[in-house]
Amino acid sequence: MRQVSKLPDWEKKLIKRCQSGDLCAYDQLMQRYEKKVYALCYRMSGSKDDAADLAQETFLKAFRALPMFKGQASFSTWLYRIAVNTCLDEQRKRKKRRQLVSLDQALKTEDGELPRQFPDEAPDPLTVTVTRELQAEIQALLTKLPPAQRAVVVMRDLEGFSYEEMAAVLQIKMGTLKSRLNRARARLRELYRQKEEQICVLTHQKRKGG
Amino acid sequence: MTCEDVKAGMAEYLDGLLPVEQKAAYEKHLQSCAHCRRLAVETKNAVEWLQQAEELVPPPNLRSSVLKTLQQEKQRRRRLAPGTVQMIAAAAVFVLLIIGNLLPGSDNYYIGTRSSGSPAAYESYGQEVDVRAAAENEDSLLKTADESAQEGLADTGRQNQTDRLRPTIIPLRTAANLLLSTVLICLLLLARKKRRELLP
Numbered sequence: 001m002r003q004v005s006k007l008p009d010w011e012k013k014l015i016k017r018c019q020s021g022d023l024c025a026y027d028q029l030m031q032r033y034e035k036k037v038y039a040l041c042y043r044m045s046g047s048k049d050d051a052a053d054l055a056q057e058t059f060l061k062a063f064r065a066l067p068m069f070k071g072q073a074s075f076s077t078w079l080y081r082i083a084v085n086t087c088l089d090e091q092r093k094r095k096k097r098r099q100l101v102s103l104d105q106a107l108k109t110e111d112g113e114l115p116r117q118f119p120d121e122a123p124d125p126l127t128v129t130v131t132r133e134l135q136a137e138i139q140a141l142l143t144k145l146p147p148a149q150r151a152v153v154v155m156r157d158l159e160g161f162s163y164e165e166m167a168a169v170l171q172i173k174m175g176t177l178k179s180r181l182n183r184a185r186a187r188l189r190e191l192y193r194q195k196e197e198q199i200c201v202l203t204h205q206k207r208k209g210g
Numbered sequence: 211m212t213c214e215d216v217k218a219g220m221a222e223y224l225d226g227l228l229p230v231e232q233k234a235a236y237e238k239h240l241q242s243c244a245h246c247r248r249l250a251v252e253t254k255n256a257v258e259w260l261q262q263a264e265e266l267v268p269p270p271n272l273r274s275s276v277l278k279t280l281q282q283e284k285q286r287r288r289r290l291a292p293g294t295v296q297m298i299a300a301a302a303v304f305v306l307l308i309i310g311n312l313l314p315g316s317d318n319y320y321i322g323t324r325s326s327g328s329p330a331a332y333e334s335y336g337q338e339v340d341v342r343a344a345a346e347n348e349d350s351l352l353k354t355a356d357e358s359a360q361e362g363l364a365d366t367g368r369q370n371q372t373d374r375l376r377p378t379i380i381p382l383r384t385a386a387n388l389l390l391s392t393v394l395i396c397l398l399l400l401a402r403k404k405r406r407e408l409l410p
Binding site for chain 1 (some may be wrong): 217218220221222224225227249252253255256257259260261262263264265266267268271272273275276277279281284302
């Protein structure tokens with residue numbers, strides 16, 4: 001098991017510069033963490049635009065809160081906590097909004113936003129379609145998980161966080177984390193099975209019809 | 211080891227985090243329990259399927275847009291608290307509004323209402339012109355002219371224009387009042403908006 005890393009010297013210096021308002025130093029700090037922060041935001045929100053907004057908000061909040069950062073935890077843990085909380089808050093807000101305005105639901109279904117997530121990069125259109133479909137399916141399945149469960153699955157299975165790191169980020173006990181991860185993966189397993197079964201049914205119907 | 215234990219230890223088992231002895235007991239149960247075995251395999255498959263998720267690249271302008279916002283905040287803080295400029299402007303407009311209405315010239319308003327309507331107004335206007343004419347002839351009487359102007363006349367220095375200007379002078383003051391009040395309200399609203407923007 002990996003220990004939650006203590007603050008290395010270079011990072012301490014960088015943070016000190018940031019705390020005194022040095023934006024160049026903050027740029028370096030962001031550069032180090034933007035990939036993971038963005039990935040977390042993307043997997044939690046399921047859309048490129050939202051992920052960019054959430055990641056930006058995370059870094060803004062972090063900079064404003066840096067004077068309060070005393071180095072009790074590692075900086076990365078602290079930053080990821082801000083990211084995860086920002087994402088969870090957004091989910092909560094959305095849920096409220098969706099409950100208030102039911103018209104919104106039809107416009108902003110989680111499935112409806114998926115097609116525009118993946119950029120055209122590969123030249124072969126067939127490969128593009130296949131990868132795109134798979135990526136869209138993966139994200140769609142993730143989005144079906146309750147946000148708190150989604151967070152642990154994303155952190156562990158996609159971003160490779162250690163259990164200790166996750167517990168520290170989420171500020172929960174190890175036992176709670178383990179049971180949440182178990183529940184999340186069990187839910188994932190069920191969703192995956194449902195998806196597979198659906199595909200079976202579809203191909204079966206096709207065969208029957210053809 | 212029971213099926214419940216197996217469920218509870220599934221994550222650690224799949225992540226290879228169980229201590230050696232526990233892992234042995236876990237696998238022993240899996241060998242004997244088809245149900246738990248299936249759960250373990252299916253969970254593993256689902257996680258592995260999920261792990262095909264592509265690596266994500268943050269947008270190239272992520273950091274620059276964060277820095278831009280922070281730079282703006284920094285400058286704003288260096289200057290004044292948000293809304294201060296608007297509040298000062300609002301105060302200035304308010305003072306202007308008060309002064310404008312307290313000045314002796316504010317009596318214009320009454321003359322205007324009279325002159326614009328009743329014949330009495332014209333009558334008094336005629337008297338006024340007489341007094342002014344006298345004032346022009348004798349400098350010593352200028353003070354009286356001023357006093358009479360304060361009682362209800364327009365600027366004594368421009369009698370000839372007064373007649374032409376009268377209909378516009380009165381609406382001017384009212385218009386100025388209206389305009390200043392509007393500006394005042396706008397400034398106050400703007401100041402409030404600026405302050406609110408800062409709140410997270």
